[in-house]
Amino acid sequence: MSIAAEPTRLDPAWLSPQSLPTALALPATLYTDASILALEQLAVFARSWQLVAHAAQVAVAGDHIVTEVAGVPLLVVRGDDGVLRAMHNVCRHRAGPLATCNGRGARALRCKYHGWTYALDGQLRSAPEMGDACDFDVSAIRLPQAHVAQWQGQVFVALDAAPPLADVLDGIDARLGAHTLADYVFHHRSSYEVHCNWKVYIDNYLEGYHVPHIHPALNRMLDYRSYTTETTAWYSLQHSPLENSGGIYANGEALYYFVWPNTMLNILPGRLQTNRVVALGTDHCRVDFDFFYPADSVDAQQHMRDQNFSDEVQHEDIGICELVQRGLASGSYVAGRLNPKRESGVHHFHELYRRALREQAQHAASAG
Ligand code: FES
Ligand SMILES: [Fe+2]
Known part of the structure; x- marks a missing residue:
């Protein structure tokens, strides 16, 4: 459109x-x-910037929330490295969801449809029974990412380019x-x-x-x-x-x-x-x-x-x-x-x- x-x-x-x-x-x-x-x-x-969560919901590795921005399902997840990421909640196999509700402490993101499993940073780790597929490289597949930023304990995501959140909120602090x-x-x-x-x-x-x-x-x-x-x-x-x-x-x-x-x-x-x-x-x-x-x-x-x-x-x-x-x-x-x-x-x-x-x-x- x-x-x-x-x-x-x-x-x-x-x-x-x-x-x-x-x-x-x-x-x-x-x-x-x-x-x-x-x-x-x-x-x-x-x-x-879309307000999607508060920081306590995603405090430790594997904590995640599901949301949607502009029609795109998103997953905001705290990685093993402590970094908070927003990624598309749309599996690269056949578009299944990695998560359907908010959760705590996940070790990995396993697609609900056929079990492809992604690390908390969105990198595909395993895809069951795909051994017969030619030129199929697990390491080349990862979930697309959105932007994420925080202010005063509030978590915002932006799907595409947006002005820096600090600029948007400049003066409120x-x-x-x-x-x-x-x-x-x-x-x-x-x-x-x-x-x-x-x-x-x-x-x-x-x-x-x-x-x-x-x-x-x-x-x-x-x-x-x-x-x-x-x-x-x-x-x-x-x-x-x-x-x-x-x-x-x-x-x-x-x-x-x-x-x-x-x-x-x-x-x-x-x-x-x-x-x-x-x-x-x-x-x-x-x-x-x-x-x-x-x-x-x-x-x-x-x-x-x-x-x-x-x-x-x-x-x-x-x-x-x-x-x-x-x-x-x-x-x-x-x-x-x-x-x-x-x-x-x-x-x-x-x-x-x-x-x-x-x-x-x-x-x-x-x-x-
Ligand atoms: S759609 Fe995700 S594993 Fe098939
Ligand atoms: Fe009013």
Whole structure:
């Protein structure tokens, strides 16, 4: 799939940069057309850092997690040499899986289909009963690798070329100061399936404009007048003083980072929550919420209050996102004006999105 292959689908005008004071939202087609997601897999998801694990899941040799990026099954595994690698979870024999679920301490990666066995670094070690095959060289076969990088205990992978993760996240550590997240401990995951395009969910995340209307309880905790959005090359930050949470959180600051293209880091006093938005279809996505708390934070009641409140806010967001998807699909909608004061984060996301699609078009054109 490429832009060149679908010339009638994408009007080049949709992909031109826009300045914030005159910016329009993205056209409905980009949220509703079934061909767009295949394009996005190449243009967006294959060329960006995807949050796939936390370091404790892959702490020692043989620990591994299975995931998928841009339609490619991946295995992230700690090698005998201590190196963390991401490799395609697609056997070089006839495409079977090396692993079908997360695991600990594997000695090798044995394909589930016919038993070809790879070392933890992806090198094929043995292939049963292949003695009659001519010119079959076990040592020449290895699993293709993806890029892997870590930040503050979070493991990211990139299928193809992406800017260095340190560049993408540049400035976040400085903003956090002495507040390190690396030794926060994973508590649990909550996943939500949402019947909207993945960009609807992210657009909604990127503005506080809706907070007074959709989230009455959250609105009492945040200071809407002080709610601020900053943007950098690859991420945006929404922040607000946080108070009057009724004991759910200590007073302090709420930091909501959005990292291109689909990662959120929600940092509140004594809590990190990561979100990864996974596109499951044109009008269907899943959002994985992982909760982390400092190792010395053992207040189960407080954790429960945090999770219950997060769940309440999430259901409010799901409700509006699903209604927006219906509006986009109705045929009624023509891209509307963004609010420069309140939707600069949405504009920033759309600029990165338009650029990614433009670059994919150039890539497709140069590839002939
Ligand atoms: S597909 Fe892996 S051993 Fe056959
Ligand atoms: Fe919201």
